[in-house]
Amino acid sequence: MSFTVLSTDSSSAARRGCLVLPHGTVETPIFMPVGTQGTVKTLHPLEVEELGAQMILGNTYHLWLRPGHETIRELGGLHGFTTWQKPMLTDSGGFQVWSLAKLRKITEQGVNFSNHLDGSKMLLTPELSMEIQGALGSDIAMLFDECPPYPCDEAYAEKSLALTSRWAQRCKNWVAENEPRSGTGRQQHFGIVQGSVYADLRERSARELVEIGFDGYAIGGVSVGEPEHEMFRAIENAVPFLPHDKPRYAMGLGTPPQILEMIARGVDMFDCVMPTRIARHGMAMTLDGPINIKNLIHAKDPRPICESAHPHVAGFSRAYLRHLFRAGEILGLRLLSYHNLHFYLRLVAGAREAIEAGTYSDFKNSFIQRYTRSTSS
RNA sequence: GGGUAGAUGCCCGAGUGGCUAAAGGGGGCAGACUGUAAAUCUGCUAGCGUAAGCUUACGUUGGUUCGAAUCCAUCUCUACCCA
Numbered sequence: 001m002s003f004t005v006l007s008t009d010s011s012s013a014a015r016r017g018c019l020v021l022p023h024g025t026v027e028t029p030i031f032m033p034v035g036t037q038g039t040v041k042t043l044h045p046l047e048v049e050e051l052g053a054q055m056i057l058g059n060t061y062h063l064w065l066r067p068g069h070e071t072i073r074e075l076g077g078l079h080g081f082t083t084w085q086k087p088m089l090t091d092s093g094g095f096q097v098w099s100l101a102k103l104r105k106i107t108e109q110g111v112n113f114s115n116h117l118d119g120s121k122m123l124l125t126p127e128l129s130m131e132i133q134g135a136l137g138s139d140i141a142m143l144f145d146e147c148p149p150y151p152c153d154e155a156y157a158e159k160s161l162a163l164t165s166r167w168a169q170r171c172k173n174w175v176a177e178n179e180p181r182s183g184t185g186r187q188q189h190f191g192i193v194q195g196s197v198y199a200d201l202r203e204r205s206a207r208e209l210v211e212i213g214f215d216g217y218a219i220g221g222v223s224v225g226e227p228e229h230e231m232f233r234a235i236e237n238a239v240p241f242l243p244h245d246k247p248r249y250a251m252g253l254g255t256p257p258q259i260l261e262m263i264a265r266g267v268d269m270f271d272c273v274m275p276t277r278i279a280r281h282g283m284a285m286t287l288d289g290p291i292n293i294k295n296l297i298h299a300k301d302p303r304p305i306c307e308s309a310h311p312h313v314a315g316f317s318r319a320y321l322r323h324l325f326r327a328g329e330i331l332g333l334r335l336l337s338y339h340n341l342h343f344y345l346r347l348v349a350g351a352r353e354a355i356e357a358g359t360y361s362d363f364k365n366s367f368i369q370r371y372t373r374s375t376s377s
Numbered sequence: 378g379g380g381u382a383g384a385u386g387c388c389c390g391a392g393u394g395g396c397u398a399a400a401g402g403g404g405g406c407a408g409a410c411u412g413u414a415a416a417u418c419u420g421c422u423a424g425c426g427u428a429a430g431c432u433u434a435c436g437u438u439g440g441u442u443c444g445a446a447u448c449c450a451u452c453u454c455u456a457c458c459c460a
Contacts, residue, residue, distance in 0.1 A: 036413050057412075095412045103414095116414045142412075192412090223411040231411090251412040258411080273413045280416045281409085296406070325416095326405095333416050 002188065002215065003247045009360040013239070013266035016355040019216075019247055021087040021139040022185030023079065026054040028247060028268040029355075031259065031348040032089060033341055034276065037062050038072075038082045040341070041276050042334045045084045051310070051338065052345045054086060055139070057271050060132050061093035061124070065115055069135035077137030079183065088182075089271070090138035092129045094145040094192065095252070098224060106146060108163070126167040127174045134180030134187065141180070142218065142251075143171045145192040150226040157196035164194045165208040172212050188215035190249060196221055197230050199237040206241035216247040219267070223252035232261060239266045256285065256347055257371055260364040263351050270348070275340035280333045282325045285343040289371050293336065298322045310342040 002020040009015065017028040033040045033048060036059040040048045048056060058078050063069060075081045078088055096113075097104055103114040110125030126144040133141035144167050148160040168191050180187040191209035195201030209217060219238045222231045235250060242248055249269035250262050259270050275285065282294040286306040291298075293305070301318035313335050324332030347367070354363035 034413065041413080042416080059413080062413085089412095091412050096414090099412090100414070145412095147412080218412080220412070225411095249412090254411055272411050273415090274411050277413065277415065277417085278410060281418090282416095283410085292407085294407090328416080330416075 003245060005245065007356055009264075009355050010358060011361045012264040012364075014263045014351070014355050014360045015266060015268065016352055017247065017268055019268075021055070021188065022182040023085060023087045023139050024054070026087055027352060029263045029348050029351055030054055030269050031344050032057055032269065032271040033344075034271055034273045035082075035084075036273075037066075038078060040337075041280065042330070042337045043341070045082060047338060048084070048341070049086065051341050052349060053341070056084060056086075056088055058082075058088055058090045058136060058138060059093070059096070060090050060129055060136070061096040063090075063136060064093070064124075064132045065117055065122075069132040073135040073137070077135070077182075079137060087139040088136075089140040090133045090136050090142065091251075092133065092142040092144040092192075093124050094129075094142070094220070095147050097124075098147040098149060106163075108166075110144075111146075126170040130171050130174045130180070130189075131178070134178060137180075137182050138187065139182045139185075140188045140190055140216070143168050143189060143191050143214070145194060145220055147221050147224065148194065148196050150196065150221075150224045150230075152196045154196075154198050154201070157194070157198055157201055160196075161194045161201055161205045161208075164192065165205065165212075168192075168209055168212055168214075172214075190214055190216040190218050190247075192218045192220040192251065193238045193242075194221045195234075195237070197226065197234060199233070202234060202237035203241050206238050210241065210243060214246075216249060216269075217242045218249040218251050218269075220251045222250065223254065223272075228258065231258070232265070235262055235265050235267060256344065257368045259344075259348065260351060260367060263348075263355075264360070264364055272344075275344045276337050279336035279340040282332075282336070283340075284321075284336050285340050287367075287370055288373065293318060293321045293332075294325050295322075305336075305339055306343070308343070308346065309339055313339045313342070 003017060005015050005017045007016045019026050019028060032055045033053050035056045038058055040056055072078060072081045079085060097111045100116060105112045110123055113122045115122050129144035145164040146160045148157055175189055191214040193205045195205040219235055222234050247268045250267045253270055253272055282292055283290050284293050284305045287308055298318040303318055304314040305318060305321060321332060354360040
């Protein structure tokens with residue numbers, strides 16, 4: 001049993017756990033920075049580690065197209081290739097089926113893509129996704145799913161869910177035959193619950209995946225443009241049907257308050273491009289909510305970005321950070337990426353401590369109250 | 378002294394009789410971003426007004442015309458060339 005629930009919160013479904021993986025043990029709840037192309041954009045792997053990241057993501061679709069999974073396999077897998085030595089999770093490419101929708105066609109066999117780099121036609125199947133992820137050697141490989149769009153009618157959601165379940169079984173079969181490794185250990189595999197906004201479909205999807213049996217379960221089909229209350233409902237509709245002793249992963253989420261809300265609903269794992277993407281666009285997270293560092297009001301502001309900023313960033317004034325962005329200097333992108341990841345990772349570390357201390361609800365409520373009250377000035 | 382080219386909104390620059398408050402950049406001011414086709418994308422950027430609209434605007438002054446950034450004359454300035 002690689003996942004252990006260490007303690008649970010008395011006033012919510014939040015839980016504190018640890019997950020043993022081939023490249024190390026991670027503490028949950030966990031936030032995983034996204035490194036789609038084998039890099040957390042702008043940051044050195046040692047910086048990502050220094051920030052306290054325990055596990056990062058890579059992406060099957062992108063790495064398959066470039067540089068190619070065989071190349072990465074020859075160069076020591078994703079760990080050897082990138083030098084990141086802690087656990088790594090790879091997404092299956094299922095999400096790209098959704099986000100590159102104009103370029104693809106879904107069939108029972110898999111997904112026909114016209115890839116976004118040179119337009120050439122490619123076929124990604126459940127088996128191929130597993131094979132690629134096996135070559136990448138990630139600690140956790142996600143099953144190849146179909147992520148339906150939002151909105152999505154019930155008939156389509158049902159059809160899509162059924163396809164995802166059939167694909168899940170094919171992934172499972174491939175894994176049983178090929179026994180992919182991560183480093184010296186066994187690669188883990190997580191199923192992905194779909195079902196859009198329909199409670200009965202979420203339940204069915206969860207039950208079908210649990211029936212097949214995986215190392216952990218993700219909730220997908222969220223963060224695809226649905227309103228926030230639908231996102232929470234999707235989580236609430238799936239969690240009760242997932243095993244207590246397996247990790248639960250909400251894919252692609254979320255804002256800081258959303259993450260705390262989902263921890264309270266029993267989710268253990270998160271990933272989101274938000275901290276790094278918006279950082280490159282000039283947004284910085286603060287305890288009083290996000291601020292746009294490019295805005296005029298920071299032009300002469302001598303204060304640090306946030307009172308909780310990492311020492312490597314806290315020495316810079318808001319005025320200087322604004323200057324870096326206006327001047328198009330790379331350091332600005334780096335500093336805010338560093339800062340926002342620090343903010344997220346500290347937030348989730350704080351959640352872990354609060355769960356252990358039995359004060360999670362207070363922790364969550366006071367954070368959210370301040371964060372959403374107003375924009376820092 | 379003579380000749381040629383030119384002067385457009387914060388900047389660069391297109392426009393050469395009505396569809397022009399004036400293309401396109403840049404700059405500026407905001408907004409968006411949730412399993413990353415994203416150092417990206419969107420909006421606004423003469424003044425007044427919620428708006429219809431009104432008022433100023435394409436170097437100066439005057440003219441032609443129903444109508445001028447666009448045509449004519451004048452002057453001013455700039456660049457280059459010839460003495």
